[in-house]
Amino acid sequence: MNLFLNKASEAIFNKLIAQLDEYGHIKIDNSDGLYMPIVVERLAENKHGIIYSLAHYGKQNGDAMRDPDMTFLVRQGGIMPMSYQQDYLGVYEESSEIGEDGYLRYKPKLLNQHVKFANMWLRNIQAQQRI
Numbered sequence: 376m377n378l379f380l381n382k383a384s385e386a387i388f389n390k391l392i393a394q395l396d397e398y399g400h401i402k403i404d405n406s407d408g409l410y411m412p413i414v415v416e417r418l419a420e421n422k423h424g425i426i427y428s429l430a431h432y433g434k435q436n437g438d439a440m441r442d443p444d445m446t447f448l449v450r451q452g453g454i455m456p457m458s459y460q461q462d463y464l465g466v467y468e469e470s471s472e473i474g475e476d477g478y479l480r481y482k483p484k485l486l487n488q489h490v491k492f493a494n495m496w497l498r499n500i501q502a503q504q505r506i
Contacts (some may be wrong), residue, residue: 377490379453384497388454389504391415391448403504410503413503418484423479456489
């Protein structure tokens with residue numbers, strides 16, 4: 376069972392967040408219009424680490440649609456997916472969360488699926504955006 380991104384994906388993720396501007400945001404579009412840009416945002420910091428979002432956005436009827444959007448917790452020991460959202464399909468899944476009591480909880484089976492997807496997606500982002 377994998378709770379964290381593999382080392383290759385972690386390296387790609389770290390290259391993405393290293394490019395954030397002073398507001399904790401960046402839109403990367405190095406694909407000459409062939410692929411969707413990737414939007415990276417720093418969302419929050421807590422005792423467990425820092426939460427980031429990676430997202431592709433499309434449009435439907437003038438509305439921004441996540442295609443997909445994932446949140447990640449960067450913590451000691453690795454980078455852990457927290458959620459996956461795909462607006463076109465009406466999917467929202469939380470594989471890990473920080474409860475009101477401050478404890479980090481996760482759903483092992485779903486988290487493992489999110490890790491597998493994120494490892495593949497980050498390789499695609501690297502290739503598509505020439506990172």
